[in-house]
Amino acid sequence: MGGAELDNSQSTSNRGTVSGYDAVAIQSRWRDRWQADDLYRVDDNSPLPKWYSLTMYPYPSGTLHVGHWYAFAVPDVFARYKRMNGFNVLFPMGFDAFGLPAENAAIRHGIHPATWTYDNIAHMRKQYDQMGAMIDWSREVISSDPEFYHWNQWIFLRMLERGLAYRKAGPVWWCPNDKTVLANEQVIDGNICERCGAEVSRRDLEQWYFRITEYADELLECLNDLDWPERVITMQRNWIGRSEGARVAFTMENGEALDFFTTRPDTVWGATFMVLAPEHPLVPSLTTEAQREEVEAYVDRSRRRSDIERMSTDDENERTGVFTGSTIRNPITDEQIPIWIADYVLMGYGTGAIMAVPAQDQRDFEFARTFGLPIRVVIQPDGEVLDPETMTEAYAGPGTLVNSGQFNGVRVPEGVPAIIEWLQSEGRGAAEVNFRLRDWLISRQRYWGTPIPVVYCDGCGIVPVPDDQLPVLLPLDAEFTPTGQSPLVSHEAFLNTTCPSCGGEARRETDTMDTFVDSSWYWFRYTSPHEANAPFDKDAAARWTPVNLYTGGIEHAILHLLYARFITKVLNDLGFVEHREPFVRLRNQGIILAAEGTKMSKSRGTQVAPDELVAVHGADVLRLHLMYLGPWDQGGPWNDRGLTGMERFLRRVYTLAVDTAAVIDQPESSIDASTERTLQRLTHATIERVSRDIEGFQFNTMVAALIEMSNALGDLRSDDLLTTGPWRDAIRTLVLLLAPSTPHLSEELWEKLQGEYSVHHRSWPTFDPEKAKEDSIELIVQVNGKLRDKIVVPAGISEEEARKVALASDRVAEHLAGSEPRRVIYVPGKLVNVVA
């Protein structure tokens, strides 16, 4: 990889050795010892309560950058903290190893995707060890391993049996650059490929889908019970997009019904025309001969336009559309109204048809004005009379129904359920719920993924591959040519097979699965990574899952997290897991930007290579620095100036601990009561702060608390103190509190202080509120809310006493200037405010 040598314990840097603290040497020494001792092996049979911390497994792109450290080192601190607090912790790691970059490397550089992927993994695994991460590599999961993707295929077959996987023809997103179809969730800004940024377009193709819409209601409902960032919950809620309304039927000229969906059934008397999506299947038959040419031209144009153009709101006043020549009877008003087509109506939502109520809907209003169609007001707002002739925009607010037959005078929104009920009794409609969420398109026309385990037989049709013939192996001897076609299509040995049902000639499916299928259940596999007869061992999964804490980037707020929730519910329905939500608590890290505040970029050379920093400063310093940058969910621009501060801090800790260790064999000496209290208070107050901050994911203030403690110890330090009990307690506590953050240094110092190996198996210090209590406080004295004096008083001071002390202050007297205090406010243990 050409980067810095990681393991250079004879480092040319002398920065760490001046005070005797050689971070790099300490680090490699303990890493070797821990590896030899298998310190991070997870015990499935531990009697301790379990804790499952999980970080989204990375794509093996080749090298860990600072962003990977940020995403992994900080949760590693949390996992270590949990372990010291008596939990049996699973904090596994693996690789999201299928996907396009490997295939592109094959096409461009002639390296096989497997070679490229597994070489990258080997390098990255070493880098994770450099980080000091507590990974049990015996549980590693690599999604491109047949022993993993075997179970993708198995889960697919179970879903096929239940009708949750199916094949369907229809318009799908096609990326011309990646030469594959994409799921709706992978298209951003209307027509951009989430992966490569190319402009995507619609194609009519037959593809495989997972029926995620079957779970739409539950996916929405369960969001309320999750300890997730509000932002992510809102994004999922919007993506699922539930809306309540009614399905209503109007009658066409030939007597047949035409259905549409509306959320405003209360405005049905105001429907003055109807609009269909250009792709609506009834368009050809509804089009009259006189209109045919115009309609066909419009349909053709719509098909060509990208969705971004079709849906752009920039030109919302320029409504386009064409009259079909047909009319339809609105059975509520018994009027014949015209049927138009327009591309603001989408085929993919509802029934692809709407009733247009121009007075009450802005889009319909603009359309009516553009084409001179009638407008009838059916909702009058309070204190204002709308006139269709003069209105300049639609009115969608509350009001009273007018021009609405027997419902005149009914209030909006109260009238909506009444009208739905009436429509139902008339046989004209029924309540209905619609979702924005579509089924998940999972097939990809690419090589480096899980083969979809079905065959096509001329006699039997689509035939699933039987379980005992799994896995359908991805052939490694495929030809990579930049044709854009999957190598599987031209791989005769793979393609040609026999039908499992009739034994006749058959062809294999050559599409592979979306890699989001892998990440929709991979965390179950960590609980029993070598299970050979099932995706995972049921008991092991029951023991460890659900995941207590999941961390990762906000960019997966919809895609991965929605799919993972869906597959968990499916696995629950299949009886394989005991819960319906996979991740109890979710936290997102922010993005580390380049120093300039822009995105880190390899090509512009703004990417920060952690290997070089580790070789100079050591992993402990880098871990601390990343925690100290600011709130973890905020990210921010990288700067390396702060590294200096962390290095100084650790050197001070090293000096304090080593000097204490040097006299650790001497008998304990006596200490005066006041210094003893000071040390006790400092120690216990810091335990409290550090514990609270880690629990609350506030790692920046956690580090500040540790720095403050070591600064205070530095100030107190004297030769006599070093051999006293309270000092030794304080130093040992500091080392324990640092252990999750700086695993290498803490182990080194713990050994010198004659602590039992390993510091990482010790218990977290317990906090005694009595010992943390202050004996005296600084009473803040204000006059009219402005600070005027600070008076040291006993911590348990009474209100009466505090008022007396404050009013006796010269400074207060000065500012009162002889006038009598009108009021005195006392905040217990904090301040007195004298109001003049």
Added chain:
RNA sequence: GCGGGCGUGGCGGAAUGGCAGACGCUGCGGUCUUAAAAACCGCUGGGGAAACCCGUGCGGGUUCGAAUCCCGCCGUCCGCACCA
């Protein structure tokens, strides 16, 4: 357009109704040293000799007291964007 987050010294940030700027960086001055580095000590929001005054994007409000709560703007980042 709609929804959400954020806005505090030279910089990263702390304080979520009670001392604004913890902690770190930077900068300046000093100790040690032949010298430098490292380490250590002091200062480091603005004004002022001081008392004190001003100060948390801008304007208003609530409160004894507001960075923090409320209303209205401005800026910035993110999400959604004709979903009937």
